[in-house]
Amino acid sequence: MMAKPQVTVLTITYRPGYIDSLVQALRGQTLDRSRWEWVLVDDLHEQRREAVAEHIGGAFAYKHLPSREIRPYSATATAVNTGLAVAEGELVYFMADYSYPHPTC
Numbered sequence: 001m002m003a004k005p006q007v008t009v010l011t012i013t014y015r016p017g018y019i020d021s022l023v024q025a026l027r028g029q030t031l032d033r034s035r036w037e038w039v040l041v042d043d044l045h046e047q048r049r050e051a052v053a054e055h056i057g058g059a060f061a062y063k064h065l066p067s068r069e070i071r072p073y074s075a076t077a078t079a080v081n082t083g084l085a086v087a088e089g090e091l092v093y094f095m096a097d098y099s100y101p102h103p104t105c
Contacts, residue, residue, distance in 0.1 A: 005061065007036040008089030012067070012079035013097035014043035021100060023055040028103045038062040041083040 011022060026038055038060060040052065045066035052064050063086055067079040084092065095101060 003034070005035055005037040005089045007031070007091045007093055008083075008087035009036060009038045009093045009095050010041070010080070010083040010087060011038065011095045011097055012041045012076065012083060015097055016044060018097055019048065019052055020055055022095070022097065023052075023059075025100045027059050029101075029105065030103050033060045036060070037088060039083045039087055040064045041067050041079045043067060043079075 009026065013019075022040075029036070040062060042048070042052075042064060043066065045064060049064055052062075056062055065082065065086065067075065068082045069075065069078055080094075093105070
């Protein structure tokens with residue numbers, strides 16, 4: 001059985017792009033990959049779940065899921081709560097879907 005991660009990186013998104021940049025930034029992190037997970041709550045989950053899996057390619061632990069309720073308007077709190085419900089880390093780092101964190105983030 002794998003130990004629970006210490007940190008959950010939580011990203012919510014509805015944007016059609018940026019997944020490649022987010023994955024690249026996470027691949028470059030210097031914290032041991034066994035100590036963190038990425039939770040991606042994605043309004044476009046159904047359209048790109050295979051593409052996300054291909055981008056990550058087993059490089060780190062992740063959970064990619066749709067928001068509990070997809071709305072035609074911004075429902076940020078619902079998406080965040082969806083991610084928090086599955087987060088396993090003691091700490092949660094909120095990573096915006098347009099950011100590119102430094103490798104030692």
